[in-house]
Amino acid sequence: MPRPRRSHTLGACRTCRRRHVKCDQKRPACRTCRTLGVPCEGFANEVRWMREGNEEDKVEEQNGTRRHLYTEQSRRSMSTSLGSNLVSGSISASLAEIDLKTRDPEHPPVGDIVIGPFGVLDLAPTESQKMQQTQQKASEPDRETPPSPPQTAQSTAVQETQVELPTLDSPSYIDDFLHWSDILGLSPEQPGFFQPTMLDMDMYLADPIPEPLPIVDMEPGNMAIMTPPRSAIEMASTFLDAAALADAPSLFKHFNEHVVPQMVIMPLGDKSPWRMMNLSAAMATYNDLTILGSQNISHARLANLYALLACAAVHLSSSQSSNISTEHWQQAAGQMFEQARDHMQKSLKLETCEPKRAKYKDQLMAICCLIQYTVISGQHQHARSFMVNAEYILRRRGLLKHRISQKSRLLHHVYTWLRLVGESTYVLHDYHPSASFIEALNANFQRPRLEGAAERLTESNPRLDDFLRLEAHDSDSDLNINEPKDKQIGLHDIHLQDSRSYPDTLYKQIYGIPETWLSLLSQTTRLANVMETFRLAQQSCGNISVEAWETLHRRSIRLENLICSCDLSLTRDPSKPHDHMLRALNAALVIFFYRRIRRVHPAIMAAHVDSVISSLEAFTSALHRTGLGAAWPAFIAGCEALTAHRREAILAWIDNAIASCGPAGFSAARDIMVELWRRQDEHLERNRGESMPTWTTFIQDRHIWPLFC
Structure with missing residues (x-):
């Protein structure tokens, strides 16, 4: 008679059990895992009951090693033998007898206590140990011991029942099963202690996006305070987690009330992606x-948590209103940043692909928050790597989706703002012409029609953008700002290479600025990088086609007309503070164009510098506070100021921003401008015929990257 079939299987592999899918139990690797392309983690050695007779299948005995239990007869004999040795045939009576013998002070137990089947280890010292302790006490000098206070009956009862509790400094406060000898000698300076490296940006720039990273068999990043850590590094993360989470409520409040308003260039209310999402x-x-004590939290979510707490902590370190010392917040910010960077590295390696794939929005939120931390703290050495990794995530996962959700679009807009404004002041590229640049130069920067923007978006391996390529269209059609963009192009144009208008843009809702301004900034930055490479190619190669130069020159003239016309088209309404900031941004964009593209003398741009200064002061007066994230126009205009009253006005505005706990970009802008002004004054006194020192040459000499995004 055939046995009835079960509704579920009991011998599934570990992978199928964790994924809650049906397993066909084929060994050594099940067919389900092989079909999905995931590693099969094997089968557990499960318990199997003995059967009477010889009905077992020989094939089944070969499927793994099984531990068989005792037979029915053996178990009955064992039970009878155990019960015969019990006191009064009862387990309770036997345990009570053991308790009585161990608590009798007049008759201490000698050796092991054996009652029935129970054996209790005697921890009393042996005769040799007692003799050794006596000799040690005799060899020590006599010490005066203070008289003990009289004990009452209540204190005596407390001492009898008191148990030694672990203190906060005691390792047993966390877990009794931890082995602390591995962690006591570990310091953050030692190799391998929290030194994660993000994806190397030089590996991916101008190259196809690589294949998915190999999946390493690693447990998900759970909090070490929930389960005993298995290594010294996990033990160290326990302390960092506890320190971060202790200040989390106050840091959340500070981030919401003080940090978020400084992440935008003008106040727009409470509807910010940083509040709604991060x-x-x-x-x-x-x-x-x-x-909830959850154990299944992705590395991406943990990276976003610690990055956000790090942003709040580093802002508190520069705040004068905090009651806690600056050193405390600086140390907390550094520790939480290392935690966030470590979780982000693990997420990029383990959670980009199956089977431990994290949500796309969680990954992009975390990497954007890490970029924002570098902006607030001024750690430009990490920003470049984070930005390239953000684009890697966006191109690998976000742009390949058939439908881009509203929340994903919000995150794309945040990334675009950070990348474009940050890229405008990045002049540390290797401008020497590459083979691809020489090829584009020989083709006069023109591409066939079939390789337009829409077709390139559908490529299987789109390249990461390093802002050293110029995607030219026929007759520069991408600069027709009055024409609408196609929806597909508008959703995928993350760096705004196409300056045409897109009706569904969200930049005004997020940052209060039109998308046209950002696209013109992107076009100017890209054209400036290409023209800088062109100049070096002209010096090294010599034989440069005149058609290529005419193509770049024609594009620069068209871009100049667009930027200047946008500046003149603004309305002059003093009652609207946003109009003052837009005038400052547009005037600064004109200065930026003439500095990066035309390389004119600063004296020519004096009127535009005055426009930026007056607009920023009007914006501050209208809002009764300093411009929040407006360090970019102040820096661009301040570096071109030659007279004393213009420099003093810029410095006064920036000093007010620094006093109101603005990001580190304000302090960086002030330091660069003061040193640049000194060099410019020396140049005007000695070398009037040579080129004037500018902020681009100063940054290249110092090899720094000021971030104003």
Whole structure:
């Protein structure tokens, strides 16, 4: 008679059990895992009951090693033998007898206590140990011991029942099963201690996006306070987690009230992506860790949590209103940043592809928050790597989706703002002409029609953009700002290489600026990089086609007309503070164009510098506070100021921003401008016939990257 079939299988592999899918139990690797292309983690050695007779299948005995239990007869004999040795045939009576013998002070137990089947280890010292302790006490000098206070009956009872509790400094406060000898000698300076490296940006720039990173068999990044850590590094992360989470509520509040307003260039209310997405996700992760005790939290969510806390902590370190010392917040910010960077590295390696794939929005939120931390703290050495990794995530996962959700679009807009404004002041490229640039130069920077923007978006391996390529269209049609963009191009044009208008843009809702301004900034930055490479190619190669130069020159003239016409088209309404900031941005964009493209003398741009200064002062007066994230126009205009009253006005505005705990970009802008002004004054006194020192040459000499995004 055939046995009835079960509704579920009991011998599934570990991978199928974790993924909650049906396993066909084929060994050594099940067919389900092989079909999905995931590694099969094998089968557990499960318990199997003995059967009567010889009905077992020989094939089944070969499928793994099984541990058989005792037979029915053996178990009955064992039970009878155990019960015969019990006191009064009862387990309770036997345990009570053991308890009585161990608590009798007049008759201490000698050796092991054996009652029935129970054996209790005697921990009393042996005779040799007692003799050794006596000799040690005799060899020590006599010490005066203070008289002990009289003990009452209540204190005596407390001492009898008191148990030694672990203190906060005691390792047993965290877990009794931890082995602390591995962690006591470990320091952050030692090799391998929290030194994660992000994806190398030089590996991917101007190259096809690589294949998915290999999946390493690693447990998900859970909080070490929930389970005993298995290594010294996990043990160290326990302390960092506890320090970060202790200040989390106050840091959440500070981020919401003080940090978010400084991430935008003008106030727009409470509808900010940082509040709606990053802050909400970080608080949900915090609740899962502390209240719900969840163990299945992705590295991407943890990276966003610690990056957000790091942003709040580093801002508090420069705040004068905090009651806690600056050193505390600086140390906390550094520790939480290392935690966030470590989780982000693991997410890029383990959670970009299956089977431990994290949500796309979680990854992009975390990497954008890490970029924002470098902006607030001024750590430009990490920003470049984060930005390239953000584009890697966006191109690998976001742009390949058939439908881009509203939340994903918000994150794309945040990334575009950070990348474009940050790229405008990045002049540390290797401008020497590459083979691809020489090829584009010989083709006069023209591409066939079939390789337009829409077709390039559908490529299987789109390249990461390093802003050293010029995607030219026929007759520069991408600069027709009055024409609408196609929806597909508008959603995928993450660097705004196409300056045509897109009706569904969200930059005004997020940052209060039109998309046209950002696209013109992107076009100017890209054209300036290409023309800089062209100049070096002209010096090294010599035989440069005149047609290529005419193509670049014609594009620069068209771009100049667009930028200047946008500056003149603004309305002059003093009652609207946003109009003052837009005038400052547009005037600064004109200065930026003539500095990067035309390389004119600063004296020619004096009127535009005055326009930026007056607009920023009017904006501050209208809002009764300093411009929030407006360090970019102040820096661009201040570097071109030659007279004393213009420099003093710029410095006064920036000093007010620094006093209101602005980002580190304000302090960086002030330091660069003061040193640049000194060099310019020396140049005007000695070498009037040579080129005037500018902020681009100064940054290249110092090899720094000021971030104003």
